[in-house]
Amino acid sequence: MAAPGVNTTPARLFRRSATFTNDFNGPSSFLTLRRDPDGSISYVQAQTTKPMRTSIASDGVDAPLIGNSFVDIASQLVIAVAEHYMYRADPRFPVGRTRLETVGVVGCAVIMTLSTIEVIQSSAYDLYQGILGHLPELDMGPLIVWWIDPAGAILISLYIIWSWAVICKGQIEKIVGMGAPGEFVQKLEDLGGEHHEHLTVDCIRAYYFGARFLVEMEVVLPEHMNVRESHDIALTLQHKVEAFEEVERAFVHVDYLKRDEPEHKLDYNMFHNRSNLMEPHDSLNDSSNHNSLHGKKSGSATGETSNAGNEKDQNEVQSQLAGKLGEDLV
16 A cells, blocks of 8 residues: 555656756755645755755645646636737737737647656656666555656657647648648639639639638639629629638639739749749839730730731731722723
8 A cells, every 4th residue: 555645646657846956065955845644735845965956846746736737827828818919900910910829829839848848857867866776755566666657757748749749830830821731722613613604713822821721812704894793703702712711811813814824923933943032023024014914825915916917917908909909890
């Protein structure tokens, strides 16, 4: 049987022990926590004349009470602050502050990781002391050796750190702007194709904008359609896209033909493998401002112009032939 007041449950593996070292030879005092037989917690202050490593809350039950409480309070504080500001409008942030939700998760990951590293340090120190012969005062039964407790704490802590690292990596990818899954993009394409009989989906960009997606959709409508009608069609499609719970914001751009090259300068410069991604679009440097706007499909537009010129020449030839024929008849 275990002695009264000694914890023999697996909770021992989750202890938190804050330690420090006195580096002088004079008298020093340290504070530790102890669980009394009646279950109460008492503070014991002692003095020593030797440099000594002290452990605060070294008991297997008391340490989690302090460590876990600190972690819980800090995590809840981060989440509360993020939630407080993300739902409040601020003119300094014209599109809102919903990305604070993702930042809050990263903050909690950092807090949990630091707390778990402290557990590893404490458990490693216990292993070191045990190897030197200073076995911990812990009754874990006759079949369990002393090093199971600190070794188990280290293994569990490493798993916790790995889990939070995976979560943190995912949140950072969302902040950076990772693309949406292909299934969701296909769902958007199907929605656009069924929206209007004259509408054709040209390009869809869906990427994380914090915890949710930002969608950019480029669609093609007939060039003879007036602005009012094309705008209403695009706006209704925008509202349909934003109706998805995963979408935070959507933009629908209307064009009258499909483009082969990106229209934004960042995408355009990456498309052309340029080192300066902030270089202005080539359309600003083109005197005609026609070929660069239509990209590689400018040939089709030029072809239309050439056809118009050919038709004009043919009309002139026909007029000349008709005039000559009239003169011959006279």
